[in-house]
Amino acid sequence: MTDIKVTPLGAGQDVGRSCILLQMGGKNIMLDCGMHMGYNDERRFPDFSYIADGNLTESLDCVIISHFHLDHCGALPFMTEMVGYSGPIYMTHPTKAIAPILLEDMRKVAVERKGETNFFTSAHIKDCMKKVIAVTLHQTVQVDSEIEIKAYYAGHVLGAAMFHVKVGNQSVVYTGDYNMTPDRHLGAAWIDKCRPNILISESTYATTIRDSKRCRERDFLKKVHDCVDRGGKVLIPVFALGRAQELCILLETYWDRMNLKAPIYFAVGLTEKANNYYKMFITWTNQKIRKTFVQRNMFDFKHIRPFDKSYADTPGPMVVFATPGMLHAGLSLQLFKKWAPNENNMLIMPGYCVSGTVGAKVLSGAKKVETENRQVIEVKMSVQYMSFSAHADAKGIMQLIQYCEPQNVLLVHGEGVKMEFLKQKIQQEYGIDCYMPANGESAYIPCKPVVPVDVSLSLLKKEMALYDTVGAPDPKRPCRMHGVLVMKDNVLRLMEPEKAFGELGLNRHAIRFTSCLQLRLPGSASRAMDQIQLILNSQNTNYPVKPSEEGVLNLESVSIKMESTDKEDRKSMMISWALQDEDLATWIMSSLRQVIV
Amino acid sequence: MKIYSLGANPNKPCNILNFKGVSLMLDCGLDINSALHFLPLPLVASKRLSNLPNWIPKDAQDAALLDGELKECENRVLVDGPIEILPPQSDIFDICDVDTILLSNHACMLALPFITEETGFKGRVYATEPTLQIGRLYMEELVNYLERTPKSQRANRWKQVIQSLPPPLSGALRPNDWKKVYSTKAINAALAKVRMVGFNEKIDICGALTVMAVSSGYSLGSCNWIIHSGYEKIAYVSASSTLTTHPRPMDQVALRNADLLILTALTQTPVANPDSMLGEFCMAVASTLRSGGSCLVPCHPSGLLYDLFECLSVHLDNIGLSQIPLFFFSPVAETSLAYSNIFAEWLSSGKQSKVYLPEEPFPHAHLIKNGRLKHFPSLHAEGFTNEYRQPCVVFCGHPSLRFGNVVHFIELWGNHSNHSIVFVEPDFPYLEALAPYQPLTMKIVHCPIDTSLSFTQANKLIRDLKPGNLLVPDVYLHPPVSAPLRSDLVIQELDPPALGMKSYQVLQLPIKRKQEKVHLDPALASRLEPIQFKTGLSASTLTGKLDARDNKFTLKVLNEEEGGTLYSAAERMLPRHPWGSVDTTQLLHLLSQHGLLDARVEDTPRGVVIHLPREDTVIQLEGSNTHVYCHDEALRRTLRDILLQCLPCL
Incomplete structure (x- = not known):
């Protein structure tokens, strides 16, 4: 019951189709609901039948979407509208704004270009988005009486978030995709020391420690510049939102500085609209852009103009940003087909490509690529892979572990071999368990529950006072606490024994002892008592013995009384105490015997 | 628990709550009403103002002392100075002991630089992002206005003769504590200390308390605060609104069932209904424009202003006056309008849904695009003279009418009866604000709009929230000075009675803490051997090592070698807690098993006494009390163990 079970339905030792089923404290939570770009068959979507046959509403408590990339939200309309799920779905405001646009784009490509049937419709997307509850960063959202979620900034793309999911005393952090270094338009991911039981982290760049960002940028600009200088065409396949905006800012400033004239096109009808989202969600961008947005909006581009299809055959140099980013369909694929046979041209792949896509084939060095209708394209243009995709590298992943101090790490969204490497590293460096389940495989992570107990303040204060009377507590000396733990209707309360008996409806049985102690002490009876007080207090400064009326010394329930004295300075003492102070009385008697007899 | 009041204006609150050893400053409001005692600061020298006669006191000595520091205008005495x-x-x-400052909205934080930069404050400040940004605009505007019109000589001498001055100056509150406004540098330093929070974000304060901002519906990012100790809940409600305007609606559910509800910043215009005032505002502006006059609307650079733009533009459209230009002057005008468009997450759902299209959430973005609304940092800004035409509507600050562009416009339009000045901001009494400009020919319209809770709304809210105790500024327990007969304009009687907080006083609050949270380490939890008494009720003794870190407590296994506290040298035993009563027969049987055969039982009125004459030992049994008189330590321990055998123990 205390195990947390994590089952990737996608992204288990794989990149693409992120969809992870999290089961803890009797709750079922789905983390992301992505599609796989490399497949055109049913493998494209996660296998929801693992959760339930048919409608999922009964079997799932909530769905959380980390960001708007389709490999994280692409299967959502399919799941909610075609499989059936009407429970709550959570994502950030920018994700809620942008995801439906990307879904619609993909739907068009799939249905209108590839002629697929049995795909979700525009109406499905709209209905699906109606079920979405938008959340803001750091807001604690109470899903039901037990599930609590909280979003953290993840960098990566506009509105990307990591989620801390808490059920009872157990919690999990799911990162989605994240980036630990700030880039041109986004900040770095951040999380506090929330100490989850498990950190589920992406591991796209599990083995890479990327070189400095500035070098990569310089490299990118030089390659583009060289190609344009020799009259070539540069094709940069991107997703409409995200990396595209960062590269646009980069090229825009470079063109300005170098006074270049070659046209830059952004080949998607979305440009202006996309930039509008950035303008209105400026609070999600990095510090610099937020600071200057009133004077100058970074997303108003001077050099970058919208692309028209007729430009594809225009001679002369140009730079074109085209969607989609993995060359699997749409305009980027069309332009690729057209420009690939010319060695003057250049293809810059700024992001990761899932296996199976044209992009992935080209990147792996294929000189001949077959596309969907058996057409074979000869690739003569130069192909450059530039890792701009904002994922955390190995260093970043380790850093995040350090930030949130999880008890276990579970890796998803990466290649198995690379994960294995990172797993070793995590286990070595932090000494914590690391899991990497494959798709459909469940990881059971045992969790030691820390039990919360309500302690009565009077008991706590008493114990603390004993411990901390001299001001600064001594770290070497443990503060002992003793009480009775009463468990009533699953509520645990720690209290003083007297109170506990009241609570339990029992009559406490008081046992008292009285003993006689013979001591040899000079002087009168009162002088002897003073001396005893002095002896006891000198041995323990923070537990003073107090004299009461009639020369009786008191300490907790222990009382010391002079009974008689004779001429040979023999004093007869009566010492009396209750059972619960047995050790205190024993200590007093032995101290007195040691010093005096 | 105690609360300290640091201010006198319930709408610009500043209180310190001391709870669980943590000191929280609740808001940091700045009361600018003292400005009304001063002469306005015009941008260009005003002949009329500089020609005002000196006020002549009865006492000639006072006159010499004052040396023209006080001026007289239409029987009002005003201070000529910065x-x-x-x-x-x-x-x-x-203030050094304040751990945290919680800010509710931009209007309740303007004293922050005084607190963080001039007192040795070392703590943290929390506010939402819009509160921080809009608060910054208010501070920057204030400083900009005052620095633009510097007066070199401080006017201090009048304070020495304050008793002999005529009212209202004689009633000025603590004039010797008045200060010049802070600098831009101080603003930046103060705001750099602010940490941004989201609504419903739980924030840990010194490990002892959790605080959370919840929407208050008053302005962009405005919030109320929930302060939680894990057991006790305190709700601090500052300016809140249940009306539908542009911000996110007020979250009332989160405020329910608090042990203490602190309620402040209710409406400043208890007799005016904001909805009808907004209507009157539109009508007044329209009627002035129709007769060819222009309207001057003194206002703050954010908040209510956005609603005024929206309502007025629609009203003007409806009556065919769409061509009338709207001018908005403020050094922070551009920033204020730009920010209003990027705080989608803090807006009402209607406005928020526009962002998904994506369209600007406020209609004023559209008004700016089509040129109906024009904004300038000041009158001298480039381009204004080309755009200026009358009739028009001018929105500008400062609503106290003592500084800012508004001073210029009153001087400019004051003598024209076809123009009008329309008061909407509730912060300043309008007649006092106008005092230095009298006599005035322009029309004066007063339609104050305060969206904060009215007394009716506040009383309803209190009934819904059912707080254990209620704390309000003392003035809310009596009818307002302006309407002494309106006994409905008070916080109604409650059980227990509402506590009244008086200015600059300390109040002990009747909240008593009883419990604290401790976490049991799994290793310790697994050692427990609870005794079950009935289903759902069991108990066990528990001894552990208490680990206190950052005010969080954990109980761990107490290792033997770590010893005890002071008895480390002595024999250690885990305390046991017997209950019930001793069965004499069983006890005698056990005694004889231990070789104590000479036991003699004697009945007493309250029980039984067992004598062991050979051992000089007596055991007294009286119901649930047992007393053993024994002087042989070894025997005593045996007897102890025998007794515990006869009794069930925890």
Whole structure:
């Protein structure tokens, strides 16, 4: 019951189709609901039948979407509208704004270009988005009486978030995709020391420690510049939102500085609209852009103009940003087909490509690529892979572990071999368990529950006072606490024994002892008592013995009384105490015997 | 638990709550009403103002002392000097000891630089992002206005003869504590200390408390605060609104069932209904424009202003006056309008849904695009003279009418009866604000709009929230000075009675903590051997090592070698807690088993006494009390163990 079970339905030792089923404290939570770009068959979507046959509403408590990339939200309309799920779905405001646009784009490509049937419709997307509850960063959202979620900034793309999911005393952090270094338009991911039981982290760049960002940028600009200088065409396949905006800012400033004239096109009808989202969600961008947005909006581009299809055959140099980013369909694929046979041209792949896509084939060095209708394209243009995709590298992943101090790490969204490497590293460096389940495989992570107990303040204060009377507590000396733990209707309360008996409806049985102690002490009876007080207090400064009326010394329930004295300075003492102070009385008697007899 | 009041204006609150050893400053409001005692500061020298006669006191000595520091205008005495403000007064609490400042909205934080930069404050400040940004705009505007019109000589001498001055100046509150406004540098330093929070974000304060901002519906990012100790809940409700305007609606559910509800910043215009006032505002502006006059609307650079733009533009459209230009002057005008468009997450759902299209959430973005609304940092800004045409509507600050562009416009339009000045901001009494400009020919319209809770709304809210105790500024327990017969304009009687908080006083609050949270380490939890008494009720003794870190407590296994506390040298035993009563027969049987055969039982009125004459030992049994008189330590221990055998123990 205390195990947390994590089952990737996608992204288990794989990149693409992120969809992870999290089961803890009797709750079922789905983390992301992505599609796989490399497949055109049913493998494209996660296998929801693992959760339930048919409608999922009964079997799932909530769905959380980390960001708007389709490999994280692409299967959502399919799941909610075609499989059936009407429970709550959570994502950030920018994700809620942008995801439906990307879904619609993909739907068009799939249905209108590839002629697929049995795909979700525009109406499905709209209905699906109606079920979405938008959340803001750091807001604690109470899903039901037990599930609590909280979003953290993840960098990566506009509105990307990591989620801390808490059920009872157990919690999990799911990162989605994240980036630990700030880039041109986004900040770095951040999380506090929330100490989850498990950190589920992406591991796209599990083995890479990327070189400095500035070098990569310089490299990118030089390659583009060289190609344009020799009259070539540069094709940069991107997703409409995200990396595209960062590269646009980069090229825009470079063109300005170098006074270049070659046209830059952004080949998607979305440009202006996309930039509008950035303008209105400026609070999600990095510090610099937020600071200057009133004077100058970074997303108003001077050099970058919208692309028209007729430009594809225009001679002369140009730079074109085209969607989609993995060359699997749409305009980027069309332009690729057209420009690939010319060695003057250049293809810059700024992001990761899932296996199976044209992009992935080209990147792996294929000189001949077959596309969907058996057409074979000869690739003569130069192909450059530039890792701009904002994922955390190995260093970043380790850093995040350090930030949130999880008890276990579970890796998803990466290649198995690379994960294995990172797993070793995590286990070595932090000494914590690391899991990497494959798709459909469940990881059971045992969790030691820390039990919360309500302690009565009077008991706590008493114990603390004993411990901390001299001001600064001594770290070497443990503060002992003793009480009775009463468990009533699953509520645990720690209290003083007297109170506990009241609570339990029992009559406490008081046992008292009285003993006689013979001591040899000079002087009168009162002088002897003073001396005893002095002896006891000198041995323990923070537990003073107090004299009461009639020369009786008191300490907790222990009382010391002079009974008689004779001429040979023999004093007869009566010492009396209750059972619960047995050790205190024993200590007093032995101290007195040691010093005096 | 105690609360300290540092200010006198319930709408610009500044209080310190002391709870669980943590000191929380609740808001940091700045009362600018002292400005009304000063002469306005015009941008260009005003002949009329500089020609005002000196006020002549009865006492000639006073006159010599004052040396023209006080001027007279239409029987009102005003101070001629740089404007001074009364910051929160901390003579009853050392600000160094404040751990955290919680800010509710932009209007309740303007004293922050005084607190963080001039007192040795070392703590943290929390506010939402819009509160921080809009608060910054208010501070920057204030400083900009005052620095633009510097007056070199401080006017201090009048304070020495304050008793002999005529009212209202004689009643000025603590004039010797008045200060000049802070600098831009101080603003930046103060705001750099602010940490941004989201609504419903739980924030840990010194490990002892959790605080959370919840929407208050008053302005962009405005919030109320929930302060939680894990057991006790305190709700601090500052300016809140249940009306539908542009911000996110007020979250009332989160405020329910608090042990203490602190309620402040209710409406400043209890007799005016904001909806009908908004209507009157539109009508008044329209009627002035129709007769060819222009309208001057003194206002703050954010908040209500956005609603005024929206309502007025629609009204003007409806009556065919769409061509009338709207001018908005403020050094922070551009920033204010730009920010209003990027705080989608803090807006009402209607406005928020526009962002998904994506369209600007406020209609004023559209008004700017089509040129109907024009904004300038000041009158001298480039381009204004080309755009200026009348009739028009001018929105500008400062609503106190003592500084800012508004001073210029009153001087300019004051003598024309076809123009009008329309008061909407509720912060300042309008007649006092106008005092230095009298006599005035332009039309004066007063339609104050305060969206904060009215007394009716507040009383309803209190009934819904059912707080254990209620704390309000003392003035809310009596009818307002302006309407002494309106006994409905008070917080109604409650059980227990509402507590009244008086200015600059300390109040002990009747909240008693009883419990604290401790976490049991799994290793310790697994060692427990609870005794079950009935289903759902069991108990066990528990001894552990208490680990206190950052005010969080954990109980761990106490290792033997770590010893005890002071008895480390002595024999250690885990305390046991017997209950019930001793069965004499069983006891005698056990005694004889231990070789104690000479036991003699004697009945007493309250029980039984067992004598062991050979051992000089007596055991007294009286119901649930047992007393053993024994002087042989070894025997005593045996007897102890025998007794515990006869009794069930925890």
